[in-house]
Amino acid sequence: MTRSEENYLKAIYHLSDTFDGGISTNAIAEKMKTKASSVTDMIKKLSEKELVNYRRYKGVELTERGKLVAASIIRKHRLWEVFLVDKLNFTWDEVHDVAEQLEHIKSEKLINQLDEFLGFPKRDPHGDPIPDKDGNMSDHADVLLVTLNKNDKGIIVGVKDSSSSFLKYLDKQGIALGKKIKVIDKEPFDNSMKIRIKKEEFTISQQIANNIYMKK
Amino acid sequence: MTRSEENYLKAIYHLSDTFDGGISTNAIAEKMKTKASSVTDMIKKLSEKELVNYRRYKGVELTERGKLVAASIIRKHRLWEVFLVDKLNFTWDEVHDVAEQLEHIKSEKLINQLDEFLGFPKRDPHGDPIPDKDGNMSDHADVLLVTLNKNDKGIIVGVKDSSSSFLKYLDKQGIALGKKIKVIDKEPFDNSMKIRIKKEEFTISQQIANNIYMKK
DNA sequence: TTCTTTTTTTAGATATAACTAAATATTAAT
């Protein structure tokens, strides 16, 4: 498992968190700050290793093995972030670049001893959950959509208002339980927000956002 | 500075510790477990970056800048070793491979905070001195040559017996203050040892080894 | 000094992971 392969798996894992279905070559290229042609090459390689499923022009999805590898890298990344903040007095905004390097260190013992040394933390300094040895991650806590900020992502898990007029509105917009949302922009004046579901972007009012429960 | 360049600098630094003068292509190849031709390529690269001085067929020596870079990698390696043993309950024989990876993490802040977190240790778990930020290393403590074990290295810093017959013997063998010695083998039966000075190997008795002070 | 052995270097090849430019496939629009 090369460093580059690990970085691609991690990128695909994070993108799958925001988008349903196959992740497009271009989306990966943008995330990895590289070119689509490079992504195509790497996808072939990961596909041969059965870490992703890949259908030409249909995008990629992680296999179970792929998910496990990605989760283990995220586990390492987040544990190192806790170490940097809790033990070495880094601030939460300084940790990312260093953790990007540390996440590629290969040693089962190292990461499990580190986990213990840190007291088996459940979340990293940004509040993101830390996967355990088996790749299981405790869920994000439920919050109202209105509390999310620009660039936050989440999954719709419930509604507060169950009136038929509200639910009809949701149906019309294609908003439903299980859908993944990313907040593209938030208007401070009236708390209306531009959100993205699948590849579609549209704006919703604060009233709407106030009645949708999300898992962050 | 690539990982490979760093590893070569470190290897040359360690070899310079045991041998005087230029370090040969073959010696580096052996240490790096690679081929002489690969070493030649890398030497050219390091030479262009003025990290080593290089004369065809005469071997290489680190420049001041090269020494500084090498010392900073060794500093990182040894500090991480202390971390692994002191904080994560590794045993002294488990740390090397992981430290080989950790030594390449790039972050000034990381290594200086780690240094502080560990209480500014002076030696790693094997007793080797840890260079400070400026590449300065506290000397090894003086020991009798007889106390060294197989594969240990050191510099001759003094003699206990100053009789002319002893000193004459030393002269004849080419043993003198400042010479670098590596213990090639040690015979448990009589504590005689096969040692190497420059590229010459020979055997000395316990009486001799008992009268020579070394800096490890 | 000439020959042999050892050491070192060169030349050419391979693998990884990028890139650019061009070709091809898919989706969207008229």
Add this chain to the structure above:
DNA sequence: ATTAATATTTAGTTATATCTAAAAAAAGAA
């Protein structure tokens, strides 16, 4: 249903760091 626009892939190139095999230089022996 074509055409236009977009997305993706292919082909060919580059840089790093290796390697093998062969050539060249230096050191050692006769």
